[in-house]
Amino acid sequence: MSDLEAFISAMPKAELHLHIEGTLEPEMMMALGHRNRITLPYATIEEVEAAYRFSCLQDFLDLYYQGMSVLQTEQDFFDLTWAYLERVHAQNVTHVEIFFDPQGHTERSVAFETVLDGITGALDRAEREFGITRKLIMCFLRHLSEESGFEALKSAVAHKDRIFGVGLDSSEKGHPPSKFERLFAEAVREGFVPVAHAGEEGPPDYVHEALDLLHIDRIDHGNRALEDDGLVKRLAASQMALTVCPLSNLRLCVVDDMSHHPLRAMLQAGLRATVNSDDPAYFGGYMTENYLAVAKGLDLSRDEIVTLGRNAYLGSFLDEPEKRRSLEEFDAFCAH
Ligand code: HPA
Ligand code: ZN
Secondary structure, eight states: OOHHHHHHHHSOEEEEEEEGGGGOOHHHHHHHHHHTTOOOSOSSHHHHHHHOOOSSHHHHHHHHHHHGGGOOSHHHHHHHHHHHHHHHHTTTEEEEEEEEOTHHHHTTTOOHHHHHHHHHHHHHHHHHHHOOEEEEEEEEETTSOHHHHHHHHHHHHTTTTTOOEEEEESOOTTOOGGGGHHHHHHHHHTTOEEOEEESSSSOHHHHHHHHHTSOOSSEEEOGGGGGOHHHHHHHHHHTOEEEEOHHHHHHTTSSSSGGGOTHHHHHHTTOEEEEOOBSHHHHTOOHHHHHHHHHHHHTOOHHHHHHHHHHHHHTSOOOHHHHHHHHHHHHHHHHO
């Protein structure tokens, strides 16, 4: 291992873009399929892995929704979340901001509370045992209707103590942020912090809409913002964080090669870009693997890695004292 690889591996990390349903490893998918008597179209783990060749976001989403059908009980959601937290604890991740997709479960008649209790049970245990801090963000599925989103919001309002924010994910093209303007306004009135996937496959206009109509506090992905100079200046001036996902971008053909990834261009433009894993079980790596892949592809310097690592704590939703403490620990590590 090179010095830089060892540094990346040991560096304290914050993950800001992670779909918990996207941490369902093929082994667990098969095991939960058996446990819950759900038939999957795969006989072996190799067949699952062979199916993970995506040409666009929708290709992936089709398998992602199929995969989550094995998640039925509170124990399933606990096991899923705990497995993720154990893995990232071993990668020196100290803070996580996790998405979940309740509509992907309630439409299969799995209760909102079953999902929430399983996920938060594991998060509570990781906070106690590993000291991992966390925020939970409920995503609305943008291919579904506004009405369905309002149903999910109604469920979330009863659990405000455990759900910090709301996000927007799933099929981006043809489902602009404007479709959910009223839903986000209501969510913000209820006290949820808003974020949205924008500019992954969708045009820069979708990023504008997410900012101006949904009033988001952070952009998930945001790659295509780089196509609009005015937007880049705006994001640099506001220092709004972008949660960039290198291996996801490669596997969903948002970039054709890691050496063409826009992350360095983002840093050079003064954007608060961060590194995240998105759906690690589907895209071939968790936090450390994402840092390593983009560091190698772009030949990033140690200073650039430090900037990315620092940006994650700066762009997190930790409260100010927690943020200060995390940054002090991060800077102390980097000073060695
Ligand atoms: N984009 C949109 N929706 C998603 C993603 C993503 O990368 N992962 C899980 N849902
Ligand atoms: Zn995502």
